[in-house]
Amino acid sequence: MADTNALEGLTQAFRKLPGVGAKSAARMAFHLLQHDRPGALQIARALDHAVESIRHCALCNTLTEQEVCVTCANPQRDRSKLCVVETPADQAALERTLAYRGLYFVLMGKLSPLDGVGPNDIGLQKLFDRAVPRNAQGQLLPAESREVQEVILATNFTAEGEATAHVIGQALKSRGMQVTRLARGVPVGSELEYVDLGTIAHALTDRR
Amino acid sequence: MADTNALEGLTQAFRKLPGVGAKSAARMAFHLLQHDRPGALQIARALDHAVESIRHCALCNTLTEQEVCVTCANPQRDRSKLCVVETPADQAALERTLAYRGLYFVLMGKLSPLDGVGPNDIGLQKLFDRAVPRNAQGQLLPAESREVQEVILATNFTAEGEATAHVIGQALKSRGMQVTRLARGVPVGSELEYVDLGTIAHALTDRR
Numbered sequence: 001m002a003d004t005n006a007l008e009g010l011t012q013a014f015r016k017l018p019g020v021g022a023k024s025a026a027r028m029a030f031h032l033l034q035h036d037r038p039g040a041l042q043i044a045r046a047l048d049h050a051v052e053s054i055r056h057c058a059l060c061n062t063l064t065e066q067e068v069c070v071t072c073a074n075p076q077r078d079r080s081k082l083c084v085v086e087t088p089a090d091q092a093a094l095e096r097t098l099a100y101r102g103l104y105f106v107l108m109g110k111l112s113p114l115d116g117v118g119p120n121d122i123g124l125q126k127l128f129d130r131a132v133p134r135n136a137q138g139q140l141l142p143a144e145s146r147e148v149q150e151v152i153l154a155t156n157f158t159a160e161g162e163a164t165a166h167v168i169g170q171a172l173k174s175r176g177m178q179v180t181r182l183a184r185g186v187p188v189g190s191e192l193e194y195v196d197l198g199t200i201a202h203a204l205t206d207r208r
Numbered sequence: 209m210a211d212t213n214a215l216e217g218l219t220q221a222f223r224k225l226p227g228v229g230a231k232s233a234a235r236m237a238f239h240l241l242q243h244d245r246p247g248a249l250q251i252a253r254a255l256d257h258a259v260e261s262i263r264h265c266a267l268c269n270t271l272t273e274q275e276v277c278v279t280c281a282n283p284q285r286d287r288s289k290l291c292v293v294e295t296p297a298d299q300a301a302l303e304r305t306l307a308y309r310g311l312y313f314v315l316m317g318k319l320s321p322l323d324g325v326g327p328n329d330i331g332l333q334k335l336f337d338r339a340v341p342r343n344a345q346g347q348l349l350p351a352e353s354r355e356v357q358e359v360i361l362a363t364n365f366t367a368e369g370e371a372t373a374h375v376i377g378q379a380l381k382s383r384g385m386q387v388t389r390l391a392r393g394v395p396v397g398s399e400l401e402y403v404d405l406g407t408i409a410h411a412l413t414d415r416r
Binding site: 005006007009010012013014016017018019024026027028029030031032033034035036037039040041042043044045046047048049050051052053054063065087088089108109 | 213214215217218220221222224225226227232234235236237238239240241242243244245247248249250251252253254255256257258259260261262271273295296297316317
């Protein structure tokens with residue numbers, strides 16, 4: 001075995017990456033040092049640059065280099081709709097559909113009590129303040145004077161994503177906000193025979 | 209989508225890692241920036257430190273922070289045996305067996321003509337000079353005055369690894385060196401029913 005603490009340290013560091021275990025981390029370290037040292041330095045510089053320059057959008061929480069991200073700053077977007085997603089990657093998936101012209105709010109993850117992730121950890125208060133702001137006297141603005149008229153819940157259709165959507169939906173409805181959820185149903189291009197029963201049941205219930 | 213060149217640059221940089229495609233790279237970048245910025249900086253520092261301090265052992269080519277690695281510098285190792293492996297990871301696997309007390313020579317990969325990897329790219333000349341040195345007059349040393357008496361080929365049992373072993377074996381035999389290859393056979397603990405035919409055929413041929 002190579003007798004180096006530097007290599008051991010690099011292997012340990014790579015294990016910080018999601019989905020990378022001991023063997024993958026060692027392979028990555030060996031590969032870069034044996035075959036791609038310029039690539040190793042490129043990754044180091046990109047990490048430094050990203051950590052230094054990327055922050056969260058003041059309005060929607062997504063990752064950006066500006067105070068306010070391009071989506072929130074775009075005057076062409078429909079400011080009456082606010083779509084709640086778990087991560088910037090989910091936001092990117094929705095953007096690629098070209099089917100949505102409203103704004104977003106990016107949670108910092110999803111509620112996960114077992115992992116100790118509560119409402120404060122995923123910025124729910126920021127979302128509530130954004131969707132249903134208060135006036136100078138601390139009272140909730142009435143519906144007609146709010147910018148956001150509809151909140152679309154687009155958290156993932158996992159147990160934790162559904163729970164997160166439920167909590168947000170209840171809180172916003174109690175503040176008088178119209179709340180919708182992405183439709184559940186049969187994926188485009190799929191054959192019923194291979195679709196799971198829960199999905200088919202939902203598609204039946206929500207038929208149109 | 210997050211509107212940042214820094215994030216795009218980081219995602220591109222992660223694709224330099226072996227086995228990491230566009231989706232994994234994006235997930236890694238998002239994860240570090242959202243949940244583990246100290247981890248991101250730790251990876252950057254580990255990369256810088258490793259690139260700066262790790263080089264190849266002057267004798268065996270493995271990765272080390274010294275001029276000569278601990279294995280080559282160890283006076284207890286049997287200097288008459290030289291085991292040729294493709295990578296430091298393969299060397300580590302052999303060391304873990306505790307079954308070998310000789311020295312190593314670590315190639316910089318394997319011969320792979322289709323990828324443009326020829327004998328010079330994997331340090332074969334360095335291996336030949338090490339195993340069968342020349343005297344001051346440029347003549348090959350006779351067998352009795354050589355340090356290395358046996359070269360054990362432990363490249364992988366893949367098509368490219370076998371080809372590499374063949375090329376090295378031919379060259380060293382023509383210089384009068386004793387060359388052996390790791391035994392092929394049935395893995396310890398396996399049932400014949402599930403072992404592939406090529407392996408069983410080799411195990412029959414090499415029976416002892």
